[in-house]
Amino acid sequence: MPELPEVETTRRGIEPHIAGQVISAIKVRQPQLRWPVPKQIQQLCGATIDAVKRRGKYILLETQQGTALIHLGMSGSLRITHPDIPPEKHDHVDLLVGDDIALRLRDPRRFGAVLWSVGGELHPLLSKLGPEPLGEAFDAVYLHEKSRKRVPAVKTFIMNAQVVVGVGNIYANEALFAAGIDPRRAAGAITLAEYQELVTHIKAVLARAIKQGGTTLRDFVREDGQSGYFQIELQVYGRSGETCHQCGLMLTHIRQTQRSTWFCAHCQR
């Protein structure tokens, strides 16, 4: 998916176009996303969008009638367009806002989701999420305590949304490199001092990516459909067969729980 920086970039991009506006209609062309788009979503028609928020990688459109939850999955994107512009092949859902704005969800792989929860109630998918990585509750003491006696690799651990939300494969790889930590080590074997480094770099790499407007990768596009981002300078992610920018030695590529991991066996201990 778009990772947290891409989701936050999207949220910031759509917010000024739809906040305070009335949802006039919801068109679902393809209801079969990760979960079927619930019919109750139509209850949002006529409601005013009070706020455009984000929790983890979910975008939340809050109204008095309930909240729309949008997840972009692996290949989703949201854009602001005009309702008259014909949808393309993978444009599955339109949220019509006012008379001339369409918030259009495109998602070729359909791993994304559009869900609904009644006003005031927390959707079950959000109830077990860990803290926001850029919030104060996410710190070294928290990670250290949470990880004691945990067997899984530290990379798997920080990608677990119940531990902390929003750390996807790119930024997990990058933060571990920046912190000098071998991604294969058991989460429970990482010291408090090492978690301090890791937390610092998770926050830094995410903040920097948000500042740059999200990493451009494949099908992530900004809310207006443009894609002219600065490519974030990736130190390890996707750099198979290349050398470490710090020491010059060849990077290592492995798989951990079905996900690609790149690291420098010399710089990361």
Added chain:
DNA sequence: CTTGTCACCTGAGCGC
């Protein structure tokens, strides 16, 4: 309880 694997889906890239 924790941990690992599978599944969902389309499209791009590669070797033959």
Added chain:
DNA sequence: TGCGCTCAGGTGACAA
């Protein structure tokens, strides 16, 4: 050109 294979930013559901 085309086929078959692998890979891709996520994450809930299930088995062990």
